[in-house]
Amino acid sequence: xxxxxxxxxxxxxxxxxxxxxxxxxxxxxxxxxxxxxxxxxxxxxxxxxxxxxxxxxxxxxxxxxxxxxxxxxxxxxxxxxxxxxxxxxxxxxxxxxxxxxxxxxxxxxxxxxxxxxxxxxxxxxxxxxxxxxxxxxxxxxxxxxxxxxxxxxxxxxxxxxxxxxxxxxxxxxxxx
Amino acid sequence: xxxxxxxxxxxxxxxxxxxxxxxxxxxxxxxxxxxxxxxxxxxxxxxxxxxxxxxxxxxxxxxxxxxxxxxxxxxxxxxxxxxxxxxxxxxxxxxxxxxxxxxxxxxxxxxxxxxxxxxxxxxxxxxxxxxxxxxxxxxxxxxxxxxxxxxxxxxxxxxxxxxxxxxxxxxxxxxxxxxxxxxxxxxxxxxxxxxxx
Numbered sequence: 001x002x003x004x005x006x007x008x009x010x011x012x013x014x015x016x017x018x019x020x021x022x023x024x025x026x027x028x029x030x031x032x033x034x035x036x037x038x039x040x041x042x043x044x045x046x047x048x049x050x051x052x053x054x055x056x057x058x059x060x061x062x063x064x065x066x067x068x069x070x071x072x073x074x075x076x077x078x079x080x081x082x083x084x085x086x087x088x089x090x091x092x093x094x095x096x097x098x099x100x101x102x103x104x105x106x107x108x109x110x111x112x113x114x115x116x117x118x119x120x121x122x123x124x125x126x127x128x129x130x131x132x133x134x135x136x137x138x139x140x141x142x143x144x145x146x147x148x149x150x151x152x153x154x155x156x157x158x159x160x161x162x163x164x165x166x167x168x169x170x171x172x173x174x175x176x
Numbered sequence: 177x178x179x180x181x182x183x184x185x186x187x188x189x190x191x192x193x194x195x196x197x198x199x200x201x202x203x204x205x206x207x208x209x210x211x212x213x214x215x216x217x218x219x220x221x222x223x224x225x226x227x228x229x230x231x232x233x234x235x236x237x238x239x240x241x242x243x244x245x246x247x248x249x250x251x252x253x254x255x256x257x258x259x260x261x262x263x264x265x266x267x268x269x270x271x272x273x274x275x276x277x278x279x280x281x282x283x284x285x286x287x288x289x290x291x292x293x294x295x296x297x298x299x300x301x302x303x304x305x306x307x308x309x310x311x312x313x314x315x316x317x318x319x320x321x322x323x324x325x326x327x328x329x330x331x332x333x334x335x336x337x338x339x340x341x342x343x344x345x346x347x348x349x350x351x352x353x354x355x356x357x358x359x360x361x362x363x364x365x366x367x368x369x370x371x372x373x
Contacts (some may be wrong), residue, residue: 011277019234026237037232041224044288045217052213058182060209061189064201070192107329115335124330124341128323129348133316139220140312141304143288144295148303151363153178155309156316158359163317163352170347 044143051142055134059097068093084168087119091126092164096157099132122171130163220284227285231270240266243273254314254357257297257307264293268311278320287315306364313356319349 023030062068072090079089087109095102109123133156141149193202234240244251244265251258251265258264267290274283290311298305304312323345330338 012279012282015279015282016230019230019237019239022239023233023237028233028236030233033232033236034229036229037235038225038229040289041226041228041285042221044228044285044292045221045224048220049214049217052217053210054182056209056213056216057206058185058189060205061193061202062185063189064205065189065193065198066196067185067188067192103325103329106326107333110329110333115330115333116337116340120330120333120335121341121344124323124326125344125348128320128326128341128345129318130352131316131318136316137312139284140287140291140315141308144291145302146291146295146304146308149178150304150309151360151367152304152309152312153181155313155356155360155363159313159317159352159356162355163348166351167344167348170344170351174344 047145048139048142051138055138059134063098063101085119085122087113088122088126088168091123092160095126095130095164096133096160099135102127102132118171118175121175122167125167125171126164129167130160133157133160223281224285224288227282228289231267231286231289234270235263235266240270243269254310255307257305258294259297262293262297264290264297264307267293271311272314272319275315275318276321278322278324283315287311309364310357310360313360314353317349317353317356319353321346 020030023033068090072093075089076086079086091102091105091109094105106123106127110120113119113123115121115124133153137149137152137156141147141152189202193199231240240263241261244261247269248260251269252260255265255268258268267286271283271286271290274280274286291308294305294308294311295301298308322342326341326345327338330341
């Protein structure tokens, strides 16, 4: 554990130092290159604003109105029938639409069921195994101004569903 | 599809709010989340500027080209549309490596930079190209070797074995990534067939 912790702490300064020394060795004007590359950061961040505002408003209206809870109540018989543990269904749905929302739910589940319980481990696995599709889609496409997404959303959503199912299957096999 | 989901979530939300009496909450949520979106975007300026600056050094020193060359067989298979030696490949690989090591805030700038290059390659159109969707599929299913945030939360709540979910997470994420890549291929070939008809 301490090895993993120190690894992720040491990795960033190591990476930064390596790039700087390598650049110097290759006679790159490092400081000038840094400034030149960094300049683009501002415009990229600004151009994702309208995309992110649109998406986050829509998601938060859906959540705050109670529509998300309603959808979960509605689907409960189906999940029970499929032997999906009811506790993690809201998390599975939230994982796709909101990263911070999902992290909050995971912490809740771990706190109330215990980190080493079946639900605690399942929630941890679901949280760690996929990324927030709506967020990734909005940020990546928004920053460079892609409006027509093609089949990208379908791919992301189906992958989330498969990741969710895979988490349940794997955790059930390994920990019970 | 995204248009329908976007309108759908909002309109359903408003209708449910009228019946459940949550109209106040929804009104507040609209403006709070709009503000949150701007805060997130502006908050990303620091990360973007820093990592893109650093990556420029790596690019000028030829480090990205080297990375692309090292993983050429893999990348050629995943992104057959991108010509060899194109700068997009270096950024795609840096994005994948950063994701693998759980450096989320470094992965995003590199991914965005890769998208920008892919857009140039696609003639600057505002449509997603095949390679862009593949890159997105890899990022949404996120292969991470060590999910550090989750381990930290588990430790916080007094877990005796905080890291025992590393294996299950890896397996689940491998399944979802392989599936995402296959379905991405499937949709691509289907769209090609449709165009031919």
